[in-house]
Amino acid sequence: MTTDRLGTRRIGRVAASVRSRPAVRVEGEGPAAVPPPVLRIVDNAWFRFALRRAARLLVSLWVLVTAAFLMIHLVPGDPVRSALGPTAPAALVAERRAALGLDDPLLTQYAAYLKGLFTGDLGVSILTRLPVTEVVGQRLPATLTLATLAFLAAVALALPVGVVMGVLTRRGRGRRAEVAFTTGSVVLGAIPDFLLGVGLVYLLGVTLQWLPVAGNATAAGYVLPVLSLAVGPAAILARILRVEMVSVLDADYLRTARAKRLPVRSLYLGHALPNAATAALTLSGLILGSMVAGTVLVENVFAWPGLGTTIVRSILSKDYPLVQAIVLIYGLGVLLINTAVDVALALLDPRSMIREG
Known part of the structure; x- marks a missing residue:
């Protein structure tokens, strides 16, 4: 009886000592240690x-x-x-x-x-003695409106045309339509926006007298400047989108989606378009940046009351503080656009962050 009690006590002491020791985790076994919150954020x-x-x-x-x-x-x-x-x-x-x-x-x-x-002090104009911020504040809204409308018009034109042409010309079908589309998009994409604006002014403004050719006093005054900026980029985006659609439509997951008899709208717009739009989105950032810079010439063609006409007049009159401010605003706009496109690409394809990092 005494021996049994002594054995029981020894076993109890051994068990207590084992419980008091820190657990040793063998590599590959048991749950991994959770890192502190700061390390989790840095590692994200x-x-x-x-x-x-x-x-x-x-x-x-x-x-x-x-x-x-x-x-x-x-x-x-x-x-x-x-x-x-x-x-x-x-x-x-x-x-x-x-x-x-x-x-x-x-x-x-x-x-x-x-x-x-x-x-927020950008200096004072040499000629007018007005604060540069006041001059820029009066002219910036017109330029932003023109660039935004032109970009939306380019996307609205490129998306349906690129998707439809990709569907019609995949697997070598519609060879004539493909040649005609490619040739037309190359020609339209190569025409400078200000030259296209001059042609539109002559045709629709002077010859046919359908639209006003100067100013933004009416809604009709936006049509020609927006078309001048949007047609070339829309042709480039549509061509890139068609190529990506042709590639995506032959992918394995699209064949699986067809086998499930998904609706055509869901097949093309829900599955194919988001994957095909990645390259077009990358290019759209560059196009939007060039659009913002292209407003300088287009605004002067249409006497648009924006930063484009202001910077040209400032250069001719050598009002350098005003030129400095406008150049800074244009450059900042391009940088912010490129950053926004990078973020949008990361949202669409998180693998790009990993490959880059």
């Missing part, structure tokens, strides 16, 4: 993707801001004298130079320029 693919994009955007912004600042200093001669003309009094030239801070050291001017950007 979306966090790394956002960090890379933010760093790239900040570096690009710094290069853009520095280039815009140096613009006024790389121009030969005195920019104030060039803007006011050779007959301007020397006292007036000196006053404008002092107001713009052009007599300060270069680093001092750069620091003041950066401070002005952070506080």
Whole structure:
């Protein structure tokens, strides 16, 4: 009886010592240790993707801001004298130079320029003496409206045309339609937007007198500028989308979807189009950026009251603070568009983040 009690006590002590020891996890066995929240965030693919994009955007912004600042200093001669003309009094030239801070050291001017950007002060126009932000605020909405409508029109034209042509020409069918579509899209995509605008003005505005050729006072005044900017990009997007649709429609998962007898609308729009639109979406970011830059020439063709006509007049009159601000706005718009496209691509295809990282 005594021996049994001693054995029981020993067994109890051994069990208690085993329970008190820390558990040792063998590799490949048992649940893995959960990392702290900070490590989980850092290890997240979306966090790394956002960090890379933010760093790239900040570096690009710094290069853009520095280039815009140096613009006024790389121009030969005195920019104030060039803007006011050779007959301007020397006292007036000196006053404008002092107001713009052009007599300060270069680093001092750069620091003041950066401070002005952070506080929303883009300087003062040399000619009008108005704040640059006031001039830009009056002209920017017209340019944004024109670029946005042109981009939406290009997408609205390209999507149905690209999808229909992809369906009609897959597996070598519709050879004549494919040749005609490819030739037409190449020709339309190669025509400069301002040249197309001149042709539209002559045909629809002067000859047929269907639409106004200048200004944005009426809704009809938007038609010709929007078409001038949208037709070329729509042709390029439709061609890329057709090629991607032809490739996607022969994929295995599309054949499986056909075998399930899914509706045609669900088959093409729900399964094929999202996968085919990835390459078109990448290209659309570049197209939208070029569209924003293309508004400069198109606005001057149609006397559009936007930033495009303002920057041309500012360059001709050598109003460099205003030119600086508009160049900065155009560059910032292109950078933000490219960043938005990268995010949209990552949402559509998360594998792109992993491949990039």
